[in-house]
Amino acid sequence: MVTFNLMITAEVENVSTIQPMGGLDDPNFLYYFKVKCGNCGEVTEKESYVMLGEVVPIPKSRGQANLVQKCKFCGREGTITMIPKSGRYLTGDDCEAGKFVPLMSFDCRGLEPVDYSFGGDQWKIVTTAGTVFENVDLSDGDWADYDEKKKMPTSVSNLQSRFDVMKT
Numbered sequence: 001m002v003t004f005n006l007m008i009t010a011e012v013e014n015v016s017t018i019q020p021m022g023g024l025d026d027p028n029f030l031y032y033f034k035v036k037c038g039n040c041g042e043v044t045e046k047e048s049y050v051m052l053g054e055v056v057p058i059p060k061s062r063g064q065a066n067l068v069q070k071c072k073f074c075g076r077e078g079t080i081t082m083i084p085k086s087g088r089y090l091t092g093d094d095c096e097a098g099k100f101v102p103l104m105s106f107d108c109r110g111l112e113p114v115d116y117s118f119g120g121d122q123w124k125i126v127t128t129a130g131t132v133f134e135n136v137d138l139s140d141g142d143w144a145d146y147d148e149k150k151k152m153p154t155s156v157s158n159l160q161s162r163f164d165v166m167k168t
């Protein structure tokens with residue numbers, strides 16, 4: 001089993017935090033990514049998604065996983081299991097420092113997540129003035145609005161992500 005950390009960063013303007021709508025371990029927050037087969041290296045064309053609130057039984061075992069998927073090319077089956085309490089919010093300070101922070105970790109058997117996408121209007125953005133923007137869609141890779149409280153623009157741009165392999 002290999003653990004992958006989803007790491008994200010962005011460029012921000014007057015943003016305090018970027019986070020999933022329901023908090024770090026939001027059961028309904030969707031993670032979209034493509035899946036690479038650990039056996040033959042084939043990468044799926046279509047994105048898969050996982051969320052903490054949804055588990056499926058692993059065939060021929062008593063275990064459960066958030067994703068059980070068979071490679072279309074070689075037929076090998078693999079699983080991905082999310083690890084709660086493994087991430088943290090992305091803060092404005094992180095972004096200013098150009099730092100990638102872990103949002104979620106995934107235990108993977110036989111396949112690995114690649115090409116994460118920030119899909120869905122499921123993000124919450126808190127500005128430096130404390131204004132909260134809910135159900136923000138970051139799928140375009142950027143976002144901009146106006147904070148009426150402090151009369152200042154606020155924005156997110158150049159969203160970036162990667163999956164880091166955790167050596168154990």
Ligand SMILES: [Zn+2]
Binds near residue numbers: 037074076
């Ligand atoms: Zn394969």
